[in-house]
Every structure is written in structure tokens, then in C-alpha cells.
Amino acid sequence: MNSDPDICEDHYTQGRPIVSAKIVVVNPVTLRQTTIHKDFWIDTGFDGGIHVAQSHEADITMIGVDLLNGTIGVAGGRTDPAHRCLVYLQQIGDYELPMPGIEAELVLHGSARHGLLGLDILKHWTVKFNGPSELFKITSGSAQPKK
Amino acid sequence: MALSAPQTEVATLREREFTTERSFLHTTTIEQENYEFARSQRLGPNSSVDTGGRFFLGDGPLQLKDLPEKIEPIGFPVNIPWLPPNTVKLLNKSKKGPITEKELVTLMEMVAERASEHFQLDVGKFVAITFHGRVVEVSDTRVGLLKKLQSRKHPEQIFVWRIGSNAFSGRL
Numbered sequence: 117m118n119s120d121p122d123i124c125e126d127h128y129t130q131g132r133p134i135v136s137a138k139i140v141v142v143n144p145v146t147l148r149q150t151t152i153h154k155d156f157w158i159d160t161g162f163d164g165g166i167h168v169a170q171s172h173e174a175d176i177t178m179i180g181v182d183l184l185n186g187t188i189g190v191a192g193g194r195t196d197p198a199h200r201c202l203v204y205l206q207q208i209g210d211y212e213l214p215m216p217g218i219e220a221e222l223v224l225h226g227s228a229r230h231g232l233l234g235l236d237i238l239k240h241w242t243v244k245f246n247g248p249s250e251l252f253k254i255t256s257g258s259a260q261p262k263k
Numbered sequence: 264m265a266l267s268a269p270q271t272e273v274a275t276l277r278e279r280e281f282t283t284e285r286s287f288l289h290t291t292t293i294e295q296e297n298y299e300f301a302r303s304q305r306l307g308p309n310s311s312v313d314t315g316g317r318f319f320l321g322d323g324p325l326q327l328k329d330l331p332e333k334i335e336p337i338g339f340p341v342n343i344p345w346l347p348p349n350t351v352k353l354l355n356k357s358k359k360g361p362i363t364e365k366e367l368v369t370l371m372e373m374v375a376e377r378a379s380e381h382f383q384l385d386v387g388k389f390v391a392i393t394f395h396g397r398v399v400e401v402s403d404t405r406v407g408l409l410k411k412l413q414s415r416k417h418p419e420q421i422f423v424w425r426i427g428s429n430a431f432s433g434r435l
Contacts, residue, residue, distance in 0.1 A: 165432070219410065
């Protein structure tokens with residue numbers, strides 16, 4: 117019996133485990149903040165935190181947060197320039213995380229419509245994928261091994 | 264009961280006082296003689312001679328204003344690694360105008376490689392580096408590094424890097 121509380125459970129969307137989430141960027145000096153609410157693909161192949169399109173750059177710089185330069189490894193082994201900042205994940209599906217949320221890396225790169233939730237976020241939970249039924253389930257805590 | 268010093272001790276003390284006085288007078292006389300000698304031979308500064316803040320070396324005057332105000336150390340600064348010519352060339356190009364994405368990635372790769380070698384940074388560490396190779400911040404985790412960096416302004420452009428990797432994060 118698994119007693120871990122459910123965070124989120126949903127069907128795949130177009131064959132992909134996609135979940136809506138709310139992330140907040142805070143300027144630590146002025147305490148101004150901006151919220152990004154969009155759909156994210158649960159991506160176990162991405163070792164970072166949260167990935168969104170470069171077009172969100174204006175949302176973040178308008179509150180006075182300087183984005184950091186850096187690179188990102190993309191599929192095929194290529195390396196692309198990308199921007200980064202610190203972000204708080206505050207809601208996933210209908211589940212609101214305790215304030216201030218989970219601190220994570222936000223990567224701004226590319227132009228994909230969906231964002232990505234990477235392993236640096238997924239390490240906080242247990243995520244189960246039911247491929248044949250096209251279902252996924254996120255629970256908090258560690259799963260108990262079956263006897 | 265009244266205290267009294269023995270006569271012999273009083274005599275000794277008086278003798279010491281006298282000796283001290285005589286010695287002081289003797290020294291003063293010698294110093295005065297030395298001063299007079301130096302003055303006559305023009306070996307030292309004299310109140311009647313104004314050198315005008317000049318030192319004389321041989322025949323020509325050596326003026327204080329000729330000396331540099333600050334002595335600069337010769338060599339490379341220790342907090343910035345030596346960058347190869349192609350990196351410096353790319354760095355100068357980026358200062359003059361925009362560079363391509365490929366050039367930017369190449370620049371970051373070269374600077375990060377030089378900085379990690381120069382400072383002997385451990386593989387897996389997350390670092391923030393200036394484009395001149397100065398390490399601004401080091402952390403064990405990517406979130407830890409971003410947290411440190413987000414709370415302050417940086418006078419120079421910086422980039423984040425994971426030592427031993429070709430990117431800070433990405434596809435596995």
C-alpha cells in the first residue's frame with residue numbers, strides 16, 4: 117500500500133506527459149515578481165530544472181532581474197547559448213506547493229511552445245508513467261518497494 | 264620608626280647622577296662637533312640652503328616628480344588566467360559588436376577551459392566566470408550558484424558553467 121499523497125495524476129496529451137505549472141521569478145532587491153503559467157512536458161532526458169522559450173525573456177527582465185549567460189546541451193550533442201535565472205515552482209496541476217515553492221534553475225532557450233520539467237525538479241517526487249494506459253502520476257516522498 | 268638610607272648608598276647615587284650628567288654633556292659636545300664638521304664639508308642639509316625638493320645625483324638634479332607615483336608589479340595578474348590569442352581576438356570582437364551564437368559558445372568554452380585549468384577547479388562544480396576568465400562564484404549545486412548570483416549586480420558580463428561539461432545543463 118502506498119500512502120504517499122498524490123500531487124498530480126493525468127492522461128498524456130498527444131502522447132506526452134504534459135502538466136500545467138506556475139513558476140514565479142522574484143527580484144530579490146525590489147521584491148517585484150513575475151509569474152509564468154503554462155504547460156510543461158515532464159522530461160526525464162533533461163538534467164536541468166525548468167526550460168521555457170527565449171520569448172519569456174522580456175517577462176523577467178522587466179522586473180529588473182539580470183539573466184545569466186551560459187550554454188545548454190541539446191539533442192544531437194550540439195551546444196547552444198542560453199540564459200538562466202533562479203525561479204520558484206509554486207504550483208503543479210492543481211497542487212499548490214508550500215511557499216515559497218521549489219527553488220529551481222530556469223533556462224530560457226529556443227522557441228518551443230511547451231516548457232520542460234527536468235530531473236532537477238523531478239528529483240523532489242516520485243513519478244510513475246503508465247505507458248499502455250497513457251497515464252502519469254506524481255506523488256511526494258519516496259515509493260515503498262513491493263514485497 | 265624613621266627610614267634612613269645608609270651613607271654609602273647615598274654617596275653612590277650622587278656619583279651615578281654626576282656620571283650621567285657628565286656623559287650627557289660629552290655626547291652633546293660630540294654631536295655638535297659632528298654637525299659643525301658636516302656643515303663645513305656640506306655633507307648634510309643646511310637651513311640656509313634650499314634644495315627645492317631636489318635630490319642631486321652626479322651633476323644633474325633628480326626630481327621627485329620624475330619618479331612614478333605608484334610602482335606597478337610586472338607580470339600577469341593572479342586572479343585572471345592567461346588567455347590564448349584566438350580567445351583574446353574573439354573577446355575583442357565581442358566588445359566591438361555582436362558575435363554569432365557559435366562564436367559565443369566557442370568563447371565561453373575556451374574561457375571556461377582556461378579558468379578551470381588555471382584555478383584547478385574540481386569536475387562537477389558549478390561556477391560563474393567573467394569573459395576575461397575571473398571566477399566570480401563557485402557552488403556545488405546549480406540552484407545554489409544561481410541563488411548566490413541573483414541577489415547582486417555584476418559590473419562585468421558573466422556566464423555560468425559546469426566544470427568538466429560542455430554545458431550548464433541540457434540533454435543527457
